[in-house]
Amino acid sequence: MSNSLLKYASITQKISMSILGLFLAMFLLVHLTINLMLLLPDEGELFRASAEFMGTNPFIMVFEYVLFAAFFVHIVLGIILWFQNNQARPIAYVKTNVSETSFFSKYMIHTGIILLIFLILHFVHFYFAKIGLVDASTTYLFEGHEHPDFYVMAKELLTQPLMAGIYIISFLTLGFHLNHAIQSGFQSLGLEHSKYTAAIKIISTLYSLLIAFGFSVIPVILIIQG
Template sequence: MNKLLQFSSITGKVIMALAGVFLVTFLGVHLGINLLLLSNDGGRSFSVAAEFMSSNPLIRIFEIVLFAGFLVHIVLGLVVSRQNRASRPVGYVVTNRTETSFLSKYMLHSGIVVLIFLALHFSDYYFVKIGLVAPPEGIGPHDFYAMTLHLFSSTWYALFYIFCFALLGLHLNHAIQSAFQTMGWNHTRYMGAVKVAGTIYSIAISLGFMVIPLYFILFR
């Protein structure tokens, strides 16, 4: 039974890591599209990209895979966190205060905040697109540029958006390193480069998304 539980725990971590790698890749694509919001063309470029993403049959299949990836990563993250806590019910007398330990300690907390943001984000965009949520008054269900202008007209919403992506950057920084370790790819010869690349990618993703609401706050 102990061997079965251990195998189940390792399998869960591997699947969670693979789902996380998929989501990390998706974030880069999503950011590339969202940065079109900064084009000085009245939202034309962004609207064309959004229309392609919402009408292409392959993208619709990808959306299902994306939802599955989010669901698997979130559920297994909660399960693994619970298993880790159960394996050491008494806290350590001496805590390792390294940067990695700090990020690892608050992975669950940052993940919960990101989950709340995702629920809000889907409600503001995806659920509006498929008709589950009514769009803001005077805005069409597929006019994502107008929706973005409407949402970022609220300073509080924009600041919450920035806060969530700051946490996401911390979450990604540890998650990328953790995924490599879980998959057994943490060779001493190149793990240092992986950590540097993961940190750079995490900062680029979080800052890229944070720039968008800042732009709308300052220049719109």
């Protein structure tokens, strides 16, 4: 393959990776908002209503497949780009930049692997029960049918010290991953400029902290509440 084709393939992969990564980063805010409902003093009414809506709304159900596809392609592209960056023949397109050699960028593949393992674990705990691959540990009646009670399941899981620890470590790893991913995503999309590079770094750092600590505080509060 010629150098020009390699260059084009690398650029295309980086842009695709960036778009999908930013899309997934925005989804996390929606997911966090719903999960924070676990802390409301309403016995899970709003959380269950949100879970029911997410599980039955046709648009959301289609979006779910788009989300899974985005996760899959993002993971595959991440692995491909990691192998390419470790080959003896570096692609000329890659530009030396502080963000590319930062502490965060060096460990993207490592944090990505940890997050993939966590994602599988999270699916086993919740999504597999949703689609019927495993029996839900707790159910509730809704319109005459039994549904997995994700409110009770989540609270029971996240109040177990070991599982709470695993989830918190995973959430902090997610924040670590996001901090570089968002900055790198905007850079790959050609949005790096002296006028707003500093703003992008600040926003990505604040957003990654919001996601990491927003998710992490949930099991902490649930354990404190008993």
